[in-house]
Amino acid sequence: MHTFDQAIRLQALGEHRFAGATSAAYANMVGPFGGITSAALLNATLQHPERQGDPIALTVNFAGPVADGDYEIEARPLRTNRSTQHWLLQMLQQGSVVASATVVLALRRETWSLHEAEAPRDMPPAGNLARATNHRLPEWTRRYDMRFVDGAPPESFDGQLQPHSASRLWVRDEPPRALDFAALASLCDSFFPRIFVRRRRFAPIGTVSLSTFFHADEALLREQGERHLAGCARALNFRNGYFDQSAEVWSDSGQLLASTHQMVYFRE
Amino acid sequence: MHTFDQAIRLQALGEHRFAGATSAAYANMVGPFGGITSAALLNATLQHPERQGDPIALTVNFAGPVADGDYEIEARPLRTNRSTQHWLLQMLQQGSVVASATVVLALRRETWSLHEAEAPRDMPPAGNLARATNHRLPEWTRRYDMRFVDGAPPESFDGQLQPHSASRLWVRDEPPRALDFAALASLCDSFFPRIFVRRRRFAPIGTVSLSTFFHADEALLREQGERHLAGCARALNFRNGYFDQSAEVWSDSGQLLASTHQMVYFRE
Numbered sequence: 001m002h003t004f005d006q007a008i009r010l011q012a013l014g015e016h017r018f019a020g021a022t023s024a025a026y027a028n029m030v031g032p033f034g035g036i037t038s039a040a041l042l043n044a045t046l047q048h049p050e051r052q053g054d055p056i057a058l059t060v061n062f063a064g065p066v067a068d069g070d071y072e073i074e075a076r077p078l079r080t081n082r083s084t085q086h087w088l089l090q091m092l093q094q095g096s097v098v099a100s101a102t103v104v105l106a107l108r109r110e111t112w113s114l115h116e117a118e119a120p121r122d123m124p125p126a127g128n129l130a131r132a133t134n135h136r137l138p139e140w141t142r143r144y145d146m147r148f149v150d151g152a153p154p155e156s157f158d159g160q161l162q163p164h165s166a167s168r169l170w171v172r173d174e175p176p177r178a179l180d181f182a183a184l185a186s187l188c189d190s191f192f193p194r195i196f197v198r199r200r201r202f203a204p205i206g207t208v209s210l211s212t213f214f215h216a217d218e219a220l221l222r223e224q225g226e227r228h229l230a231g232c233a234r235a236l237n238f239r240n241g242y243f244d245q246s247a248e249v250w251s252d253s254g255q256l257l258a259s260t261h262q263m264v265y266f267r268e
Numbered sequence: 269m270h271t272f273d274q275a276i277r278l279q280a281l282g283e284h285r286f287a288g289a290t291s292a293a294y295a296n297m298v299g300p301f302g303g304i305t306s307a308a309l310l311n312a313t314l315q316h317p318e319r320q321g322d323p324i325a326l327t328v329n330f331a332g333p334v335a336d337g338d339y340e341i342e343a344r345p346l347r348t349n350r351s352t353q354h355w356l357l358q359m360l361q362q363g364s365v366v367a368s369a370t371v372v373l374a375l376r377r378e379t380w381s382l383h384e385a386e387a388p389r390d391m392p393p394a395g396n397l398a399r400a401t402n403h404r405l406p407e408w409t410r411r412y413d414m415r416f417v418d419g420a421p422p423e424s425f426d427g428q429l430q431p432h433s434a435s436r437l438w439v440r441d442e443p444p445r446a447l448d449f450a451a452l453a454s455l456c457d458s459f460f461p462r463i464f465v466r467r468r469r470f471a472p473i474g475t476v477s478l479s480t481f482f483h484a485d486e487a488l489l490r491e492q493g494e495r496h497l498a499g500c501a502r503a504l505n506f507r508n509g510y511f512d513q514s515a516e517v518w519s520d521s522g523q524l525l526a527s528t529h530q531m532v533y534f535r536e
Contacts, residue, residue, distance in 0.1 A: 113508055
């Protein structure tokens with residue numbers, strides 16, 4: 001079993017309740033990497049016997065620190081329509097809510113379709129770029145193969161303010177794993193905090209709210225398989241303790257698979 | 269009392285429960301304008317006696333059609349930390365969930381701050397532009413004064429595919445009203461569906477998930493007062509029944525007040 005699947009594995013405890021545990025393989029500086037928490041929450045919906053359809057939108061709110069160890073997820077279908085299904089989730093540890101989430105699933109049909117945004121251009125092939133070092137970075141970064149075109153996280157916090165916080169990179173699970181919705185949800189949080197890229201200065205940070213929109217259906221994810229995905233990320237604004245971060249994830253054939261937005265707390 | 273305040277007015281029913289009603293002044297083609305539903309949900313948090321702080325992030329999921337008439341909102345604080353507070357909300361009609369929402373509030377402190385994105389440039393002053401017509405548009409559009417610089421909604425659905433779906437405009441409540449968090453939340457849904465701008469063809473549409481990030485604190489909103497705000501909106505992708513839409517709202521002094529993202533269902 002792939003490390004990722006071990007990390008998001010859930011055991012059904014009865015109606016709407018699942019048991020899981022954090023994984024040392026996805027440890028962040030404190031507690032687990034937010035992406036893996038997000039994927040575990042989505043997974044509760046995907047494994048639920050009442051599931052209807054595939055993910056369209058996922059919002060995860062990080063309510064408090066997730067401790068290393070066991071957790072419980074409550075996943076309730078709020079409403080099932082003909083083509084959409086709305087879910088409400090909570091992750092609990094020792095009776096405290098550590099995260100909440102909402103999920104919208106849908107049965108898609110073929111319609112008129114059109115890409116408005118363009119995939120990042122002129123990226124050298126992943127094979128021509130070196131894998132980013134994980135030296136002194138948290139454990140979860142070793143679970144991704146990242147190859148930066150620009151906007152790599154700084155090698156040292158030298159305090160040199162950069163002209164922007166934009167990054168472009170190739171990224172995939174390490175070891176390689178066929179892409180699915182849970183892996184894509186986790187990967188959407190794998191972009192380093194924009195404040196580190198822009199400011200090159202350390203600050204305690206923590207995502208408070210993370211929303212991901214899924215543009216891909218299962219067939220598109222299957223086509224992508226295990227190959228590197230193109231990602232780009234940027235911030236709009238850093239202000240009085242919070243900054244935003246937006247990113248897109250593209251297939252290597254130029255299809256938009258997900259767009260994702262988060263608000264992140266920082267302490268100066 | 270301003271029409272907007274009437275439309276989002278809530279009566280406390282007891283612990284965590286509020287009664288409200290849709291307003292004919294904000295009627296959409298079917299049911300109420302999504303922005304006013306979003307503002308009413310946020311308002312339940314803002315009026316709640318346990319509220320701590322100002323909005324940072326709001327996600328509203330539109331679970332089913334909101335009928336004209338009464339509704340009830342359940343607003344529960346999930347967790348209160350030193351500087352953040354997490355909320356879970358549901359809007360109910362006849363015992364059915366018609367919308368759910370999550371809100372993150374925070375007590376902000378002054379920190380290092382930096383705008384990365386730039387406010388839209390070269391927009392003629394609002395006073396030099398004509399107010400957009402509301403001819404044949406739903407009632408809620410009469411509650412906003414919109415002055416388009418580009419990307420106005422089409423005067424007719426002539427089926428002429430446009431090169432992009434981007435819009436820039438000046439917008440404020442009509443009649444004018446001092447800006448606050450609830451008004452800003454509503455305004456974040458006032459950008460016309462990008463599919464109409466791009467495709468100039470009618471299609472049944474409905475927002476399924478709407479996330480808004482608040483970059484402004486109360487002082488910034490107060491500075492803005494009743495004057496027109498600058499808005500810009502665009503889409504990344506239209507695919508198999510869903511498209512995304514992102515927008516930013518700026519003060520007339522060039523400060524980013526909110527950024528907002530939604531996934532919208534469409535039927536071909």
